[in-house]
Amino acid sequence: MNPDSEVVVTIRRATGPDARPAADVWLRSFAAALPTVVSPRSADDVRDYFRDVVVPLREIWVADAGDGDGGGIVGLMVINGDLLSQLYLDPDWRGRGLGDRFVGLAKERSPEGLQLWTFQVNKPAHRFYERHGFVAVEFTDGSTNEEREPDVRYVWEPKS
Template sequence: MITLRRAAAADAPAVADVWLRSYTAALPGVRRAHSDDEVRAHIRDVVVPRGTTWVAEATDESARAVVGMMTLDGEKVNALYLAPDWRGRGIGDRFVSLAKELSPTGLTLWAFQVNRPAQRFYERHGFVEVERTDGSGNEEREPDVRYVWRP
């Protein structure tokens, strides 16, 4: 069973692990701006304490595991990552539905141009491309695309 819930402080290590594994699997050619330790510290000390992080938790009779994460800051989806072996199971769809429910007037997000699967995913959910950049405005210096969803 998969449950979506707000992340608690104790979830920070698992959230960081999902982010790191997903980024590595989905974006192997994109330079990471921060080390693993810096990512873990940022998620622990900044991202999760803000209270804008949601997790997908898989549970069975013997274990619980965080298998996805999303940060939503008002209308901005800052991150949506799934553990690589949990993709294609509808979890991303549930995160997007939750984001739309929590921000019914609209959403915006960025995706790297090289991440065509993410772009197709967001377009399938009604997001429309509104801007492309050369990457000079992000830490990775990777060309990206801004998407907007309006009801």
């Protein structure tokens, strides 16, 4: 998929056939955005997790730049109540407003507020979330996440 061509990107709930392409976006995005962070899961483990857990059991939204068959997945967002647990974009699709659309949707889905975690080394993510009104409220040494990487918790609260 050529991100430079005029393509309509639809954000929609994921279905079973989206699991593999969504996992592949996650893998490409993680590798590009976090080259110094070692994932404790193999690519096959990530794909299995998306197929068996994320798509069937979580609220996952995908950005689909294809014909709806799952082959055009270029981004994903997973939310669980007030937790925005994942937001990943294909590296070639960054800077095109998809992250903004996902965050807007997350705020609609959880209008009372949101929280999320991101790694401390991911400075572009910090800038992105802060631009969307999130505030850093907690920093950890990473001892409680599976990557063992220092992270930061961000919170967004709607203006009253």
